[in-house]
Amino acid sequence: MYWSLFPIWILDVSGCLVMIIISFLCLAVARKIYYLDTENALSAYLLWFCVAIFAFSLSRSLGHILKHVLFFAGLKDWWQSFSPISGSINTMTFVIIGAITLFFNRMEKIIHRMARDKEKIEKASCELLSLNKDMEDIVSERTRAEMALRIAHEVRNPVAIIGGLVQRLKKKVSWDKKEQEKLDSVLKQTDKLELLISRFECLVSEKSKHFAEEDICKLIDESREFVLSDAEAKGVDILYTPHTGKLNIQIDARLIKVVIVHLLRNAIHACDPGASIRISTDIHDCWLELIIQDTGRGIPSDLLSHIFEPFYSSGEIKTGLGLPYIRQIIKEHKGSISIESQEGNGTRVTIRFPALLGELACA
């Protein structure tokens, strides 16, 4: 029985041509995908994968087509010379594809890690937005309070003087009925103005509405979580040794969170890779102590004494508004902040809140 090899020949040649065309199309699409998002690791991987597939298809198909062409041209012997070269290239492409596809295992881990990091960044970004909103609220609240105080100060005294003088005039001088009515009207208006001032003063009293009993340990945990990605990126460890049990204290949680996050960010900034930051909380003599200690570069001694002064400059180092603002917040909580540092030996920030503000049992 004899079978014609024509179907095989037709299938081989047409298959080879189709392979070249499809692998080329794959490469073109992968290139488009890559250029849509050049920073995407998966897009870059797909491009490499398609380059390898195209090289494989091209080397294999050209080899097969050349074999058939030489056969029909009566140059069968030539194929004996070309065959090892074509076969070797083909084998190499197999190995390249095998290596690239095996690398997908690592690639998947990288992509997974990137997705996780992206999620973390998005979470941090949301928290940052929320913190920013809180800051805006705080600033707006303070502006309103200051405005109210200023108006109260600027307007109350003259109004009180006017009211007093009109009262005196009313008592001392005997006025006819018509003028008495006018004076009463002036007095009525001064009363109205005083009432208006009182309303402004109410705005000031609203300032304390955010004070509530909070667990400071929970707040530290949240703040630590917030800066963890920055610390990880820099290779800095943040170690937290909380006080055993809850440390409830009467505070404005938003403001204290701003304080802790700012101090942790400062500490991370001052640390080199491999350094560590230790956070601890404890109670000492009716004071709640929060300590943030880092093993970073420390603060130069000439700057340390001016650290709470806004925009103080010493050589290349300058202070900003951060630490003065933090001191202000701590002061509003009837607390204190102290910074000890030695250049090259790290910095220790100690914040103390009076335990009386909360329900802490005095040790």
Place this chain on the structure above:
Amino acid sequence: MKVFCPTCSISIILFFVLGPVEQAFALQTHGGPEGLYAHQLAHLFFIVGMGSFAYRIHRSWLPKQHGWKYFVIGGMLFMAWNLWAFTGHFITLLVPEKNFILPEGRLVPLLHITSWKERLYYVLSMDHLLCVPALICFYFGLRRILTMLSRRSIKDNEQV
């Protein structure tokens, strides 16, 4: 732990170079079968790579996204193709050269079927039936991914 000791290494090299008194061949020869074995091993490596590729995609979150399931199918088809071609190379060795006959006036040779080997060779020679669909699957997968990314890109631009 010190792994590399220069003195020891040089001593070992000198022993192997100068020690044997018999005829030394400077280069290893690469005989005929070596090429086939290398090619067959490369087919096995290809199978392992594609298998790992398809399995990893299947296990990951990717198949939930458009197009990636085509990569799983394509990977599996390529695995099957490799196995097909791997067997085909061995069977080719078993079919005698004399069974390929080119009668006078014919362009395409005929295959003299004497046993199952020639039949199997005939079937296994049609390996494009597997590798072309595999490539088509990859192409569909890539097209879907491109469409999805393009839509997302347009959406992002509209939002901006």
